[in-house]
Amino acid sequence: MTYPRPALAVDLALMTVRDGALRVLLVRRPDADTVGGDWALPGAYVRIDETLADTAQRILRDKVGLPGAYAEQLASYSALDRDPRERVISMTHLALLPAQQLAGLSDADHRLAQVHVDWPGETGGPAQAMAGGTPLPLAFDHAAILGDVVKRLRGKLDYTAIGLELLPAQFTLRQAQDIYQAILGRALTKPAFRRKLLDRDIIQPTGQREAASAFRPAELYTRK
Amino acid sequence: MTYPRPALAVDLALMTVRDGALRVLLVRRPDADTVGGDWALPGAYVRIDETLADTAQRILRDKVGLPGAYAEQLASYSALDRDPRERVISMTHLALLPAQQLAGLSDADHRLAQVHVDWPGETGGPAQAMAGGTPLPLAFDHAAILGDVVKRLRGKLDYTAIGLELLPAQFTLRQAQDIYQAILGRALTKPAFRRKLLDRDIIQPTGQREAASAFRPAELYTRK
DNA sequence: TTAATAGTGTCTCTGAGACACTATGTG
DNA sequence: CACATAGTGTCTCAGAGACACTATTAA
Numbered sequence: 208m209t210y211p212r213p214a215l216a217v218d219l220a221l222m223t224v225r226d227g228a229l230r231v232l233l234v235r236r237p238d239a240d241t242v243g244g245d246w247a248l249p250g251a252y253v254r255i256d257e258t259l260a261d262t263a264q265r266i267l268r269d270k271v272g273l274p275g276a277y278a279e280q281l282a283s284y285s286a287l288d289r290d291p292r293e294r295v296i297s298m299t300h301l302a303l304l305p306a307q308q309l310a311g312l313s314d315a316d317h318r319l320a321q322v323h324v325d326w327p328g329e330t331g332g333p334a335q336a337m338a339g340g341t342p343l344p345l346a347f348d349h350a351a352i353l354g355d356v357v358k359r360l361r362g363k364l365d366y367t368a369i370g371l372e373l374l375p376a377q378f379t380l381r382q383a384q385d386i387y388q389a390i391l392g393r394a395l396t397k398p399a400f401r402r403k404l405l406d407r408d409i410i411q412p413t414g415q416r417e418a419a420s421a422f423r424p425a426e427l428y429t430r431k
Numbered sequence: 432m433t434y435p436r437p438a439l440a441v442d443l444a445l446m447t448v449r450d451g452a453l454r455v456l457l458v459r460r461p462d463a464d465t466v467g468g469d470w471a472l473p474g475a476y477v478r479i480d481e482t483l484a485d486t487a488q489r490i491l492r493d494k495v496g497l498p499g500a501y502a503e504q505l506a507s508y509s510a511l512d513r514d515p516r517e518r519v520i521s522m523t524h525l526a527l528l529p530a531q532q533l534a535g536l537s538d539a540d541h542r543l544a545q546v547h548v549d550w551p552g553e554t555g556g557p558a559q560a561m562a563g564g565t566p567l568p569l570a571f572d573h574a575a576i577l578g579d580v581v582k583r584l585r586g587k588l589d590y591t592a593i594g595l596e597l598l599p600a601q602f603t604l605r606q607a608q609d610i611y612q613a614i615l616g617r618a619l620t621k622p623a624f625r626r627k628l629l630d631r632d633i634i635q636p637t638g639q640r641e642a643a644s645a646f647r648p649a650e651l652y653t654r655k
Numbered sequence: 656t657t658a659a660t661a662g663t664g665t666c667t668c669t670g671a672g673a674c675a676c677t678a679t680g681t682g
Numbered sequence: 683c684a685c686a687t688a689g690t691g692t693c694t695c696a697g698a699g700a701c702a703c704t705a706t707t708a709a
Contacts, residue, residue, distance in 0.1 A: 656709100657708100657709090658707105658708090658709085659706105659707095659708095660705105660706090660707090661704100661705075661706070661707095662703105662704080662705070662706090663702100663703080663704070663705090664701105664702090664703075664704095665700105665701090665702090665703095666699105666700085666701085666702105667698100667699090667700085667701105668697105668698090668699085668700100669696105669697090669698090669699100670695105670696090670697090670698105671694100671695090671696090671697105672693105672694090672695085672696105673692105673693085673694085673695105674691105674692090674693085674694105675690100675691090675692090675693105676689105676690080676691075676692095677688100677689085677690070677691090678687100678688075678689070678690090679686105679687090679688075679689095680685105680686100680687090680688095681684100681685090681686090681687105682683100682684090682685090
């Protein structure tokens, strides 16, 4: 093997829903002028003794301090000029965590930016990261990756239990509906949402009620 | 960068349907004793000046002599011991070609093996390559990859136009139904299949009829 | 009792499978 | 004319959205 090899990295799109908005964890780049943006998805090179899943969990541990989150492969990005510094192929992973587990992450170098897309359904296209109403410039091809993340999330919502990964251990159907609406970017009707989720046999009522903050408290459910 | 890097390869699952059976192109391994099987998906290392799509097309050109086929990313396989000779991560691609374009490929080193799965629908699991009623031993993790290929194909059949990639330029609805049935591994009813395909607005009648071999000839369609 | 949300019953529409039927070209 | 396949009409059933309704709890 004397051929030069492309470098292989994992970039992690850690998604959550907070305040009714789909969000992604971004880290600040020290080299914003060379990589085309201040903010980027956290990433790491794949080590010789790691699987891709290992690398994804290491990123979670190192940059977020939270291993054990749900993570799956998304897609590879291999354009020759995607990183101006070096030839690096990114095997992007998608990770999901409930917002409760991501409290206190928003320091100067970590941010849970809102994710905005200007296309409906699963049309596809790039996504924009927003913070306080203004767009955050994203490094590399991460705007395109983020768009693919949203597309994948929307596509898997109604034939997998992936949406439940964004909910705490116990949750109400209203909370679940809020999560789904934030990902899909549109309103859902309550009876249809309830039936669909209950008929799919992926959640279980606990018999308990939420802490009654105001008016009638809702039943708490858990994942099956 | 002084860290050792894993090697990155593309493996190509070139699928077709012939004689009512889903088939995959396999190449014979000269090193069957070290890699755990006689036959394998064709593959190549990713060169420093290639995207993954470039590598997939190069495999098609070199091993099949047929560039320009439909190809898409499937998934990455990165288990530490998947190749006993070297640490290599495979970014597997799925390619599709109509059987007519693969005539004359079955020499001693190339084979269009039948693909068998013992699970229904999109349950998932490994696949077996068969030739003449007997199983072909597959190298590396290629039996698992082949299973994922079938799962992906089945999943995309009814929300994309991917099935049409396996049909010649002009085709009858009966031919299309045969292709779909071979992939899905089950019979479909004629009226439902016709409506579904026609309503999706992805094919177009040509006004011509197939060469009348026997009885009433069917209308020929093309992709839109 | 009232307010506000939790939770449900019912109608309708759409898409797909089952089935039986008609249509048409060849020998 | 007979046959075998092409192509269609219709019934039914399941899933999902729309909408209006009832139920429950705190203040």
